[in-house]
Amino acid sequence: MHDKLALSDDILLQIEKPERYIGHEYNSVVKDPETVGIRFAMCFPDVYEIGMSHLGIQILYHLLNSMPDVWCERVYSPWPDLDRIMRKEQIPLFALESQDPIRDFDFLGITIQYEMCYTNILQILDLARIPLLAAQRGEDCPIVIGGGPCTYNPEPLADFFDIFYIGEGETRYGQLLELYRECKAQGLGRLEFLRRTAREVPGMYVPRFYEAAYGQDGVLQSFGPIEEGIPARVRKELVTDLKDAVYPDKPVVPFIKVTQDRVVLEIQRGCIRGCRFCQAGQLYRPVRERDVETLKQYAVQLLHNTGQEEISLSSLSSSDYSALAELVDFLMETCAGQHTNISLPSLRIDAFYLDVMSKIQDVKKSSLTFAPEAGSQRLRNVINKGLTEEMILNGATLAFQGGWNRVKLYFMLGLPTETPEDIRGIGELANRIAAAFYETVPKENRKNGRVQIVVSTAFFVPKPFTPFQWAAQCVPEEFLHRAYLTRTAISEQLNQKSIKYNWHEADVSVMEGVLARGDRRLGKVIQKVYEKGGIFDAWGEYYDDSRWREALAECGLSADFYTHRERPLDELLPWDFIDCGVTKEFLKREWERAQRAEPSANCKVKCEGCGAAGFGCGICVIPGRKSS
Amino acid sequence: MNKIRIKFQKYGPIRYIGHLDVMRFFQKAIRRAGIDVSYTSGFSPHQIMSFASPLGVGMESRGEYMDIQVNSLPAPREGKSVCDVLVEDLRRVCVEGLEPVSARILPDTAKNAMASVAAASYTVRFREGREPGGFCALPEAGRQDKIRAFTGQERIPFVRETKKGAREIDLRPGIFSLVWKDRAFEMLLDASSAGNRKPGHVAAAFFDFLGEPLGENALWITREDLFARGEDGIMGELISLGEMGSADPETEVLHEP
């Protein structure tokens, strides 16, 4: 056993949850550093409990460690208590498995899942003693490579990364690492490796070989490669056949309770639905299902290899998985008598769901979740959310008959074309659900006397590669006004006593919007915020809006430019050079239809010709489907 | 149904895994090992499992215990006893530093590990560079004299900081033995739920008695074993929790400890 710990006993005894930093979890991979050529540190830039819950990291960890010449280890953001100590005592950031400094690794991979973790990326680099700016890194620094959904607009982070890997990690790491070996063997330096990566490995964006220019009005005027041979467009990588794709059959089992304290079974990638606000729905097209027989085997193996007491199905919209009933039946049979729980998030609430849930869960303790996202049918047509009031009321009524009495409703405020009328619809819908409860459940059967409805609203943040990428976002005052209207609308309802209302912070939603649709100039802003002490911005208690406002002002930039402006359709967007499969023409068509409140069909009903068929896989190639 | 007592060790970096997480670890390990553990009934069943006295974060132990209840025992194989098979199966799915070492089958009437603990033995060393100079510089006989003088007191008051404020306790009745050997203290202390005494407190009181300050985190504490009282009540002989019950139900007659 290697007993080495990067942190002393004095430190480990004074910080919160030392278990975050000591490694040694079951199924974590330890190799002899003498026998591997490439040391890879895989980072999720947030606290251990969040990072450990991420399936993508487990997949890449498994994939990279299956290569005999590579040792992939994990690293997460040190919590502020340890962050302070590491700075004070000058302790370099280390990987969990070997406890060795990250600075000595060949690669530092960072998954970028949400915008508000950007300052944590700088924290990681800084604590690792890697220069923040890619341009200042020497031959002895690890290659810093980013992946994940935020890399579909990598521009605000362009200064800090050597490479962005656009798309799914399974496809190109083998080739990339082979090229790295080759360059090393030939004694080629960092720059040459990066150049050849940009030229030769599909899906790799190396920002230093591109240049952006802006007009007087601040709008991006040109963007492109500055060298011969560097591709002008970078196309997303994806796994065309999930059947033979690797799956982490021995995921790391943490000691401490993490957010996803269970086995996660990914049943499909992508989503057929194309809700117009949703980035994931576009980025991961086309939807690709995993084979149900293979999934059954995985389920058994994963439970056996981890000893977890719960298994959860994972996908963007599990109800659309074609063999769902078969898989759920299998799980119920397998788990029966094994004291294993099944959890089924992102499922549509209908008779099937309620039947399954009543068998696997304590009805009285669970609540129903609906995400209508908008309060009126008109606005739901605008956003192409195919959930109707009738479906919600039918689902809820069935559930009330089955004994459920708690409902959670999720909405967005500030959607394009939203009016006070739509907002009132939120209160009215909640009220009708409450009324359905009182009509359905006779007085003597009512637990606690009444139904509990919790309405939550998030503020809409337009994202790249969605039909709303051109839309204006509200300013914070407008967001708060709409939250106020929502609260008023709820308080005017007959059943208002049964309805509770929560809303999100407005400031942080605006800053998320700035970063989501930002350009390269924001790198300086992120760095300034970090230098002012900003880390863990995704955690409400650490987010400080004034730091961001000041940094923007110091850089001569404004939040409104990035968020509050409706972009003309012919504007060059910072992420236009990325080809995610979905075409700009399709997005424009969808944006126009949205303004006419016209819904579009989902991929199962009809192909809307989004462009992802070019990948030649998944739902697009299922024979006999209609196309437009 | 059988009650099984499993002895395990905790050492190395694993000393930072908290008590509840050790429990969670073994719940999963038992499932990985395919041990036919019993569950409680009800809507959220959990494994029937009980741990002897929790170990503080940062401490190592050579003698930790958990009792579990199983519906059936594994089949003996390769000439190994049922208990050895069970330990081997479990060890294969554990991590280094959190390792089962032996198991015993307990009579059905046995009290669970938690309830039977009466005493614990510890080795208390000094971390490198944090040895209290005065005490360590004494000749061996002088050190023994100091310890005798300390334990010879009628009362050993110690002020314990708790969430509810400071509270004075008397350590003396809880110190069953205290010796200095091979540059370490060996302590046998009361570990019953009512009279539990901590090795760190005893060491702190001793250096207080000597008037010599003890640096922060100066102590390196290893729990060696846990003991129960024999059947003749309060004053009965101490028996290691790991020696109760039987290692092989086929050849030995189960007897009450």
Ligand code: SF4
């Ligand atoms: S159902 Fe809609 S919101 Fe959900 S993942 Fe699919 S497109 Fe996105």
Ligand code: SF4
């Ligand atoms: S090409 Fe058609 S079927 Fe394929 S993802 Fe796009 S809309 Fe769906």
